[in-house]
Amino acid sequence: MDNFQPSEASHDESGPGKALSPEPAGIVPATPALRASDADRERTVAILQAALADGRLSHGELEQRLERVYGATSKNELAEISADLQPAQWSGGSSAVSKDVGVMNDFVRKGRWKVGRKYKGTAVISSGVIDLRDADFTEPETTIHVNSWIGTVYVVVPENVDVQVTGTGILGGFKQDREGTNYAATHRINVTGMAVGGSVLVVHELPDDKQRKLLKREQKSIGN
Structure with missing residues:
Protein backbone atom coordinates (compact mmCIF):
# COMPACT_ATOMS: atom_id res chain seq x y z
CA MET A 1 0.00 0.00 0.00
CA ASP A 2 1.25 3.42 -0.92
CA ASN A 3 1.90 5.74 1.99
CA PHE A 4 -0.45 8.74 1.96
CA GLN A 5 1.40 12.03 1.86
CA PRO A 6 -0.79 15.09 2.62
CA SER A 7 -0.44 17.86 0.10
CA GLU A 8 0.41 21.40 1.10
CA ALA A 9 -3.16 22.42 0.31
CA SER A 10 -4.46 20.07 3.02
CA HIS A 11 -2.77 22.02 5.80
CA ASP A 12 -5.03 24.19 7.95
CA GLU A 13 -3.95 27.72 7.02
CA SER A 14 -6.22 29.33 9.55
CA GLY A 15 -4.86 27.60 12.62
CA PRO A 16 -3.79 29.55 15.67
CA GLY A 17 -0.16 28.69 15.10
CA LYS A 18 0.09 30.26 11.65
CA ALA A 19 2.28 33.37 11.55
CA LEU A 20 0.69 36.49 10.19
CA SER A 21 2.24 38.00 7.10
CA PRO A 22 4.14 41.19 7.87
CA GLU A 23 2.83 44.46 6.47
CA PRO A 24 4.68 45.65 3.40
CA ALA A 25 7.71 47.75 4.24
CA GLY A 26 7.35 51.52 3.95
CA ILE A 27 3.64 51.65 4.71
CA VAL A 28 2.84 53.83 7.75
CA PRO A 29 -0.65 53.63 9.26
CA ALA A 30 -2.55 56.87 8.65
CA THR A 31 -3.03 59.16 11.65
CA PRO A 32 -6.74 59.69 12.27
CA ALA A 33 -7.98 63.27 11.91
CA LEU A 34 -8.77 65.11 15.14
CA ARG A 35 -12.50 65.24 15.81
CA ALA A 36 -14.16 68.67 15.82
CA SER A 37 -16.01 69.91 18.90
CA GLN A 86 -7.24 84.03 6.68
CA PRO A 87 -5.84 87.50 7.46
CA ALA A 88 -4.57 89.23 4.34
CA GLN A 89 -0.81 89.48 3.82
CA TRP A 90 0.77 92.51 2.18
CA SER A 91 3.96 92.32 0.14
CA GLY A 92 4.30 96.05 -0.47
CA GLY A 93 2.86 99.44 0.33
CA SER A 94 3.41 101.32 3.57
CA SER A 95 6.03 100.15 6.05
CA ALA A 96 5.10 97.91 8.94
CA VAL A 97 4.59 99.30 12.44
CA SER A 98 7.44 98.07 14.62
CA LYS A 99 6.61 99.45 18.08
CA ASP A 100 4.31 101.46 20.36
CA VAL A 101 5.22 102.92 23.76
CA GLY A 102 3.06 104.34 26.52
CA VAL A 103 4.68 105.90 29.61
CA MET A 104 1.98 107.04 32.03
CA ASN A 105 -0.13 107.42 28.90
CA ASP A 106 -2.23 104.69 27.26
CA PHE A 107 -1.55 103.52 23.71
CA VAL A 108 -3.91 101.87 21.23
CA ARG A 109 -3.04 100.14 17.97
CA LYS A 110 -6.14 98.94 16.13
CA GLY A 111 -7.97 98.93 12.81
CA ARG A 112 -6.21 98.31 9.49
CA TRP A 113 -2.46 98.38 10.06
CA LYS A 114 0.53 96.56 8.70
CA VAL A 115 2.56 94.34 11.03
CA GLY A 116 5.83 92.68 10.07
CA ARG A 117 7.78 89.79 11.51
CA LYS A 118 8.24 91.53 14.87
CA TYR A 119 6.35 94.17 16.83
CA LYS A 120 7.07 95.54 20.31
CA GLY A 121 4.61 97.20 22.67
CA THR A 122 5.63 98.74 26.02
CA ALA A 123 3.35 100.11 28.73
CA VAL A 124 4.84 101.78 31.84
CA ILE A 125 2.29 102.65 34.52
CA SER A 126 -0.33 102.68 31.79
CA SER A 127 -2.41 100.37 29.62
CA GLY A 128 -2.28 99.35 25.99
CA VAL A 129 -4.33 97.65 23.28
CA ILE A 130 -2.75 95.78 20.39
CA ASP A 131 -5.63 94.72 18.16
CA LEU A 132 -4.55 92.31 15.42
CA ARG A 133 -7.99 91.35 14.12
CA ASP A 134 -7.83 93.71 11.12
CA ALA A 135 -4.04 93.76 10.79
CA ASP A 136 -2.29 92.89 7.54
CA PHE A 137 0.58 90.47 8.09
CA THR A 138 3.67 90.51 5.87
CA GLU A 139 5.03 87.19 7.15
CA PRO A 140 3.48 83.78 7.90
CA GLU A 141 4.68 84.15 11.52
CA THR A 142 4.60 87.24 13.75
CA THR A 143 6.17 87.79 17.17
CA ILE A 144 4.48 90.31 19.45
CA HIS A 145 6.88 91.31 22.25
CA VAL A 146 5.05 93.04 25.11
CA ASN A 147 6.55 94.65 28.22
CA SER A 148 4.04 95.71 30.87
CA TRP A 149 5.35 97.56 33.91
CA ILE A 150 2.58 98.18 36.44
CA GLY A 151 -0.05 98.17 33.75
CA THR A 152 -2.30 96.03 31.58
CA VAL A 153 -1.88 95.34 27.88
CA TYR A 154 -4.52 93.57 25.79
CA VAL A 155 -3.38 91.63 22.72
CA VAL A 156 -6.50 90.94 20.62
CA VAL A 157 -5.95 88.11 18.13
CA PRO A 158 -8.03 86.92 15.13
CA GLU A 159 -10.08 83.73 15.32
CA ASN A 160 -8.32 81.82 12.58
CA VAL A 161 -4.65 81.89 13.62
CA ASP A 162 -2.42 79.75 15.81
CA VAL A 163 -1.46 81.62 19.01
CA GLN A 164 1.44 80.71 21.30
CA VAL A 165 2.04 82.60 24.57
CA THR A 166 5.46 82.33 26.27
CA GLY A 167 5.85 85.54 28.31
CA THR A 168 7.44 85.84 31.76
CA GLY A 169 5.69 87.34 34.77
CA ILE A 170 7.18 88.89 37.92
CA LEU A 171 4.40 89.79 40.35
CA GLY A 172 2.26 89.71 37.24
CA GLY A 173 1.79 87.46 34.26
CA PHE A 174 0.51 86.51 30.83
CA LYS A 175 -2.97 85.06 30.43
CA GLN A 176 -4.73 83.58 27.41
CA ASP A 177 -8.50 83.26 27.01
CA ARG A 178 -8.16 79.98 25.10
CA GLU A 179 -5.50 77.64 23.82
CA GLY A 180 -4.18 77.81 20.26
CA THR A 181 -5.65 75.76 17.44
CA ASN A 182 -4.92 72.04 17.17
CA TYR A 183 -4.82 72.14 13.38
CA ALA A 184 -2.49 73.82 10.93
CA ALA A 185 -3.28 77.52 10.48
CA THR A 186 -1.85 79.74 7.75
CA HIS A 187 -0.55 82.28 10.29
CA ARG A 188 1.07 82.00 13.69
CA ILE A 189 1.30 84.69 16.36
CA ASN A 190 3.85 84.35 19.16
CA VAL A 191 3.23 86.56 22.20
CA THR A 192 6.22 86.97 24.49
CA GLY A 193 7.85 89.56 26.74
CA MET A 194 7.71 90.45 30.43
CA ALA A 195 5.02 91.61 32.86
CA VAL A 196 6.38 93.21 36.03
CA GLY A 197 3.61 94.06 38.45
CA GLY A 198 1.28 94.05 35.47
CA SER A 199 -0.63 91.82 33.08
CA VAL A 200 -0.62 90.90 29.40
CA LEU A 201 -3.99 89.49 28.39
CA VAL A 202 -4.27 87.61 25.08
CA VAL A 203 -7.94 87.60 24.05
CA HIS A 204 -10.17 87.19 21.01
CA GLU A 205 -12.57 89.94 22.10
CA LEU A 206 -12.00 92.98 24.30
CA PRO A 207 -13.98 93.00 27.56
CA ASP A 208 -17.08 95.20 27.40
CA ASP A 209 -15.75 97.73 29.93
CA LYS A 210 -12.52 98.17 28.00
CA GLN A 211 -14.43 98.50 24.74
CA ARG A 212 -16.58 101.25 26.26
CA LYS A 213 -13.50 103.13 27.46
CA LEU A 214 -11.99 103.00 23.96
CA LEU A 215 -15.25 104.24 22.45
CA LYS A 216 -15.35 107.20 24.88
CA ARG A 217 -11.73 107.96 24.05
CA GLU A 218 -12.48 107.98 20.32
CA GLN A 219 -15.54 110.20 20.80
CA LYS A 220 -13.49 112.61 22.91
CA SER A 221 -10.76 112.82 20.28
CA ILE A 222 -13.35 113.51 17.57
CA GLY A 223 -14.91 116.25 19.73
CA ASN A 224 -11.54 117.92 20.10
Whole structure:
Protein backbone atom coordinates (compact mmCIF):
# COMPACT_ATOMS: atom_id res chain seq x y z
CA MET A 1 0.00 0.00 0.00
CA ASP A 2 1.25 3.42 -0.92
CA ASN A 3 1.90 5.74 1.99
CA PHE A 4 -0.45 8.74 1.96
CA GLN A 5 1.40 12.03 1.86
CA PRO A 6 -0.79 15.09 2.62
CA SER A 7 -0.44 17.86 0.10
CA GLU A 8 0.41 21.40 1.10
CA ALA A 9 -3.16 22.42 0.31
CA SER A 10 -4.46 20.07 3.02
CA HIS A 11 -2.77 22.02 5.80
CA ASP A 12 -5.03 24.19 7.95
CA GLU A 13 -3.95 27.72 7.02
CA SER A 14 -6.22 29.33 9.55
CA GLY A 15 -4.86 27.60 12.62
CA PRO A 16 -3.79 29.55 15.67
CA GLY A 17 -0.16 28.69 15.10
CA LYS A 18 0.09 30.26 11.65
CA ALA A 19 2.28 33.37 11.55
CA LEU A 20 0.69 36.49 10.19
CA SER A 21 2.24 38.00 7.10
CA PRO A 22 4.14 41.19 7.87
CA GLU A 23 2.83 44.46 6.47
CA PRO A 24 4.68 45.65 3.40
CA ALA A 25 7.71 47.75 4.24
CA GLY A 26 7.35 51.52 3.95
CA ILE A 27 3.64 51.65 4.71
CA VAL A 28 2.84 53.83 7.75
CA PRO A 29 -0.65 53.63 9.26
CA ALA A 30 -2.55 56.87 8.65
CA THR A 31 -3.03 59.16 11.65
CA PRO A 32 -6.74 59.69 12.27
CA ALA A 33 -7.98 63.27 11.91
CA LEU A 34 -8.77 65.11 15.14
CA ARG A 35 -12.50 65.24 15.81
CA ALA A 36 -14.16 68.67 15.82
CA SER A 37 -16.01 69.91 18.90
CA ASP A 38 -18.98 72.27 19.07
CA ALA A 39 -16.59 75.03 20.20
CA ASP A 40 -14.44 74.44 17.10
CA ARG A 41 -17.52 74.78 14.88
CA GLU A 42 -18.62 77.99 16.61
CA ARG A 43 -15.16 79.53 16.12
CA THR A 44 -15.38 78.76 12.41
CA VAL A 45 -18.87 80.25 12.28
CA ALA A 46 -17.47 83.45 13.83
CA ILE A 47 -14.84 83.62 11.06
CA LEU A 48 -17.52 83.23 8.39
CA GLN A 49 -19.75 85.87 9.95
CA ALA A 50 -16.84 88.31 10.11
CA ALA A 51 -16.14 87.63 6.41
CA LEU A 52 -19.79 88.39 5.60
CA ALA A 53 -19.61 91.66 7.55
CA ASP A 54 -16.57 92.95 5.65
CA GLY A 55 -17.83 91.83 2.25
CA ARG A 56 -15.61 88.80 1.63
CA LEU A 57 -18.59 86.44 1.58
CA SER A 58 -22.09 86.83 0.17
CA HIS A 59 -25.18 85.64 2.05
CA GLY A 60 -25.44 82.65 -0.30
CA GLU A 61 -21.82 81.67 0.25
CA LEU A 62 -22.28 82.02 4.01
CA GLU A 63 -25.26 79.64 3.99
CA GLN A 64 -23.34 77.07 1.92
CA ARG A 65 -20.35 77.17 4.22
CA LEU A 66 -22.47 77.02 7.36
CA GLU A 67 -23.96 73.77 6.10
CA ARG A 68 -20.45 72.40 5.67
CA VAL A 69 -19.43 73.63 9.14
CA TYR A 70 -22.26 71.85 10.95
CA GLY A 71 -21.67 68.72 8.88
CA ALA A 72 -17.91 68.67 9.53
CA THR A 73 -16.55 65.94 11.79
CA SER A 74 -12.84 66.84 11.88
CA LYS A 75 -10.80 69.96 12.58
CA ASN A 76 -9.11 69.65 9.21
CA GLU A 77 -12.49 69.98 7.50
CA LEU A 78 -13.17 73.17 9.45
CA ALA A 79 -9.75 74.56 8.52
CA GLU A 80 -10.48 73.96 4.82
CA ILE A 81 -13.81 75.81 5.04
CA SER A 82 -12.15 79.01 6.30
CA ALA A 83 -8.74 78.62 4.60
CA ASP A 84 -9.34 81.46 2.11
CA LEU A 85 -10.54 83.79 4.84
CA GLN A 86 -7.24 84.03 6.68
CA PRO A 87 -5.84 87.50 7.46
CA ALA A 88 -4.57 89.23 4.34
CA GLN A 89 -0.81 89.48 3.82
CA TRP A 90 0.77 92.51 2.18
CA SER A 91 3.96 92.32 0.14
CA GLY A 92 4.30 96.05 -0.47
CA GLY A 93 2.86 99.44 0.33
CA SER A 94 3.41 101.32 3.57
CA SER A 95 6.03 100.15 6.05
CA ALA A 96 5.10 97.91 8.94
CA VAL A 97 4.59 99.30 12.44
CA SER A 98 7.44 98.07 14.62
CA LYS A 99 6.61 99.45 18.08
CA ASP A 100 4.31 101.46 20.36
CA VAL A 101 5.22 102.92 23.76
CA GLY A 102 3.06 104.34 26.52
CA VAL A 103 4.68 105.90 29.61
CA MET A 104 1.98 107.04 32.03
CA ASN A 105 -0.13 107.42 28.90
CA ASP A 106 -2.23 104.69 27.26
CA PHE A 107 -1.55 103.52 23.71
CA VAL A 108 -3.91 101.87 21.23
CA ARG A 109 -3.04 100.14 17.97
CA LYS A 110 -6.14 98.94 16.13
CA GLY A 111 -7.97 98.93 12.81
CA ARG A 112 -6.21 98.31 9.49
CA TRP A 113 -2.46 98.38 10.06
CA LYS A 114 0.53 96.56 8.70
CA VAL A 115 2.56 94.34 11.03
CA GLY A 116 5.83 92.68 10.07
CA ARG A 117 7.78 89.79 11.51
CA LYS A 118 8.24 91.53 14.87
CA TYR A 119 6.35 94.17 16.83
CA LYS A 120 7.07 95.54 20.31
CA GLY A 121 4.61 97.20 22.67
CA THR A 122 5.63 98.74 26.02
CA ALA A 123 3.35 100.11 28.73
CA VAL A 124 4.84 101.78 31.84
CA ILE A 125 2.29 102.65 34.52
CA SER A 126 -0.33 102.68 31.79
CA SER A 127 -2.41 100.37 29.62
CA GLY A 128 -2.28 99.35 25.99
CA VAL A 129 -4.33 97.65 23.28
CA ILE A 130 -2.75 95.78 20.39
CA ASP A 131 -5.63 94.72 18.16
CA LEU A 132 -4.55 92.31 15.42
CA ARG A 133 -7.99 91.35 14.12
CA ASP A 134 -7.83 93.71 11.12
CA ALA A 135 -4.04 93.76 10.79
CA ASP A 136 -2.29 92.89 7.54
CA PHE A 137 0.58 90.47 8.09
CA THR A 138 3.67 90.51 5.87
CA GLU A 139 5.03 87.19 7.15
CA PRO A 140 3.48 83.78 7.90
CA GLU A 141 4.68 84.15 11.52
CA THR A 142 4.60 87.24 13.75
CA THR A 143 6.17 87.79 17.17
CA ILE A 144 4.48 90.31 19.45
CA HIS A 145 6.88 91.31 22.25
CA VAL A 146 5.05 93.04 25.11
CA ASN A 147 6.55 94.65 28.22
CA SER A 148 4.04 95.71 30.87
CA TRP A 149 5.35 97.56 33.91
CA ILE A 150 2.58 98.18 36.44
CA GLY A 151 -0.05 98.17 33.75
CA THR A 152 -2.30 96.03 31.58
CA VAL A 153 -1.88 95.34 27.88
CA TYR A 154 -4.52 93.57 25.79
CA VAL A 155 -3.38 91.63 22.72
CA VAL A 156 -6.50 90.94 20.62
CA VAL A 157 -5.95 88.11 18.13
CA PRO A 158 -8.03 86.92 15.13
CA GLU A 159 -10.08 83.73 15.32
CA ASN A 160 -8.32 81.82 12.58
CA VAL A 161 -4.65 81.89 13.62
CA ASP A 162 -2.42 79.75 15.81
CA VAL A 163 -1.46 81.62 19.01
CA GLN A 164 1.44 80.71 21.30
CA VAL A 165 2.04 82.60 24.57
CA THR A 166 5.46 82.33 26.27
CA GLY A 167 5.85 85.54 28.31
CA THR A 168 7.44 85.84 31.76
CA GLY A 169 5.69 87.34 34.77
CA ILE A 170 7.18 88.89 37.92
CA LEU A 171 4.40 89.79 40.35
CA GLY A 172 2.26 89.71 37.24
CA GLY A 173 1.79 87.46 34.26
CA PHE A 174 0.51 86.51 30.83
CA LYS A 175 -2.97 85.06 30.43
CA GLN A 176 -4.73 83.58 27.41
CA ASP A 177 -8.50 83.26 27.01
CA ARG A 178 -8.16 79.98 25.10
CA GLU A 179 -5.50 77.64 23.82
CA GLY A 180 -4.18 77.81 20.26
CA THR A 181 -5.65 75.76 17.44
CA ASN A 182 -4.92 72.04 17.17
CA TYR A 183 -4.82 72.14 13.38
CA ALA A 184 -2.49 73.82 10.93
CA ALA A 185 -3.28 77.52 10.48
CA THR A 186 -1.85 79.74 7.75
CA HIS A 187 -0.55 82.28 10.29
CA ARG A 188 1.07 82.00 13.69
CA ILE A 189 1.30 84.69 16.36
CA ASN A 190 3.85 84.35 19.16
CA VAL A 191 3.23 86.56 22.20
CA THR A 192 6.22 86.97 24.49
CA GLY A 193 7.85 89.56 26.74
CA MET A 194 7.71 90.45 30.43
CA ALA A 195 5.02 91.61 32.86
CA VAL A 196 6.38 93.21 36.03
CA GLY A 197 3.61 94.06 38.45
CA GLY A 198 1.28 94.05 35.47
CA SER A 199 -0.63 91.82 33.08
CA VAL A 200 -0.62 90.90 29.40
CA LEU A 201 -3.99 89.49 28.39
CA VAL A 202 -4.27 87.61 25.08
CA VAL A 203 -7.94 87.60 24.05
CA HIS A 204 -10.17 87.19 21.01
CA GLU A 205 -12.57 89.94 22.10
CA LEU A 206 -12.00 92.98 24.30
CA PRO A 207 -13.98 93.00 27.56
CA ASP A 208 -17.08 95.20 27.40
CA ASP A 209 -15.75 97.73 29.93
CA LYS A 210 -12.52 98.17 28.00
CA GLN A 211 -14.43 98.50 24.74
CA ARG A 212 -16.58 101.25 26.26
CA LYS A 213 -13.50 103.13 27.46
CA LEU A 214 -11.99 103.00 23.96
CA LEU A 215 -15.25 104.24 22.45
CA LYS A 216 -15.35 107.20 24.88
CA ARG A 217 -11.73 107.96 24.05
CA GLU A 218 -12.48 107.98 20.32
CA GLN A 219 -15.54 110.20 20.80
CA LYS A 220 -13.49 112.61 22.91
CA SER A 221 -10.76 112.82 20.28
CA ILE A 222 -13.35 113.51 17.57
CA GLY A 223 -14.91 116.25 19.73
CA ASN A 224 -11.54 117.92 20.10
